[in-house]
Amino acid sequence: METLDPTDDQLVDRTKAGDARAFDELVVRFSPRLYGLIYNMTSSHEDTNDLLQEVFAKAYRSIRGFQGKSSFYTWMHTISVNMTINFLKKRNRRKTMSLDDVDNGILNDPDFIAATSNGDPSHSANLVELQKKLNESMMKLSHEHRAVVTMFDIQGMPHLDIAKILKISEGTVRSRLFYAHKQLQNHLQEFIKK
Amino acid sequence: MDNDNISKLLRLKRYEHPPAEYFENFLTEFQLRQRAEVIHRPFFQIAWDRLCHLLAPPNFPRLAMAGSFAVAVIATGSVLTWSDSETQAPLAQKIPQVSSKSSPSVQYVLPAEVVTYASARRSF
Numbered sequence: 442m443e444t445l446d447p448t449d450d451q452l453v454d455r456t457k458a459g460d461a462r463a464f465d466e467l468v469v470r471f472s473p474r475l476y477g478l479i480y481n482m483t484s485s486h487e488d489t490n491d492l493l494q495e496v497f498a499k500a501y502r503s504i505r506g507f508q509g510k511s512s513f514y515t516w517m518h519t520i521s522v523n524m525t526i527n528f529l530k531k532r533n534r535r536k537t538m539s540l541d542d543v544d545n546g547i548l549n550d551p552d553f554i555a556a557t558s559n560g561d562p563s564h565s566a567n568l569v570e571l572q573k574k575l576n577e578s579m580m581k582l583s584h585e586h587r588a589v590v591t592m593f594d595i596q597g598m599p600h601l602d603i604a605k606i607l608k609i610s611e612g613t614v615r616s617r618l619f620y621a622h623k624q625l626q627n628h629l630q631e632f633i634k635k
Numbered sequence: 636m637d638n639d640n641i642s643k644l645l646r647l648k649r650y651e652h653p654p655a656e657y658f659e660n661f662l663t664e665f666q667l668r669q670r671a672e673v674i675h676r677p678f679f680q681i682a683w684d685r686l687c688h689l690l691a692p693p694n695f696p697r698l699a700m701a702g703s704f705a706v707a708v709i710a711t712g713s714v715l716t717w718s719d720s721e722t723q724a725p726l727a728q729k730i731p732q733v734s735s736k737s738s739p740s741v742q743y744v745l746p747a748e749v750v751t752y753a754s755a756r757r758s759f
Contacts, residue, residue, distance in 0.1 A: 472662075480652075552643040552644065571647070594641070
């Protein structure tokens with residue numbers, strides 16, 4: 442007989458009742474997605490690892506205060522964005538990302554091929570150049586704009602979810618995206634297909 | 636049109652992720668950190684957590700628990716203070732104030748039994 446995976450809410454209830462393994466299951470479920478969110482805002486794997494640990498520790502400590510008014514998914518994203526923005530405000534230096542962790546699948550992505558086909562035929566050389574440029578462009582955005590771009594463009598989240606996470610209106614999400622895209626266009630002009 | 640191209644470029648950042656082993660080790664690291672945190676936490680915090688866990692239902696927010704606890708402490712304190720003043724006030728009224736100076740208005744009367752006993756002795 443097929444056993445259904447428990448829902449997030451069921452795992453939250455079990456955690457509140459003292460079942461630490463239920464929270465472990467939530468950590469496994471949410472860590473890849475939250476890693477992407479934090480990483481694209483910090484551009485540092487070391488900082489992302491530390492922050493993600495702190496995010497889950499904070500969530501575990503305050504899970505009794507989670508009353509289910511929003512989904513657990515939204516709640517976790519809100520904690521992650523707020524903690525990352527606070528961290529970035531304190532961090533003075535701007536770290537550059539490690540290019541070692543780029544999945545090789547990117548070399549076969551049509552969008553990557555299209556973006557780099559005008560230049561050097563060697564994809565790996567262009568990959569480094571493109572990733573460096575993308576990273577630099579993202580880091581030029583304000584923390585708030587970077588959060589919106591990360592969630593919408595990189596993670597593919599809908600405007601409504603982003604609005605709930607950031608506790609702003611959908612209109613504000615759209616205007617931040619518009620402004621951020623304008624800025625990014627200037628920095629990434631050479632890779633944009635005409 | 637440019638917006639679409641920007642979005643396509645940004646989507647390429649999805650390929651930047653750590654290897655799969657990272658997430659397998661992440662949970663272990665989290666559990667180790669949690670244990671270390673418990674060991675280094677002050678005793679009163681651990682005691683408070685256990686009290687919350689024992690007394691409050693699972694969905695009861697911790698802040699509400701702290702509020703209820705504070706109200707309970709204040710209420711108990713008020714009741715104790717009030718009952719103390721209630722028991723002490725009548726006693727203070729019953730004890731006669733005797734001054735060291737002899738006052739002509741104060742009359743000392745012997746209890747009836749003593750009078751009876753003295754008169755009985757006199758009768759022997």
